[in-house]
Amino acid sequence: MWTVQDAKNKFSAVVDAALSGKPQEVTRRGKPAVVILSANEYRRLLAAAVQSRESFANHLMAFPTSDIPRAQAGPRDVSF
Template sequence: MTDRITAPRTLPADDIWTLASAKARLSEVIDRAQAGPQVITRHGKPNAVVVSADEWARKTARNGTLAEFLLGSPLRGANLELERVQDAPRDEMP
């Protein structure tokens, strides 16, 4: 394709689309997103990424709660000594 730009190091050139090209060939962008991320550029810079719904669900799935994450921290029980800054309170906003 002549309207594609140079690909970032991590993606093949076929996975980079200009905004105009992506708009004109949206079905193809979506079909190709099933195999891997498709980058859409605006003014020559990456602006958006289209991924499959399965990939999005996998990337955004929660792996436990915040409490579980903090309890599993390797720093738990490290007896860190932290000092709190005792600054004056901020002025109230009008």
């Protein structure tokens, strides 16, 4: 784990470590801020996320329709 200042000062070492397959965590003010990983690992994670995602149409079709009661509201009286 690196602090932001250390990561800036030793950026080449951070990149080399990420390229070797070890994602590098960087903290800011003692709290986790970012993770630096290789481009290949990023693409792998992105492809896995896209493959596991269902289509929006399937998501809408899976919405329960008969279980939801409809409101029985009528028009309101309007007088001028």
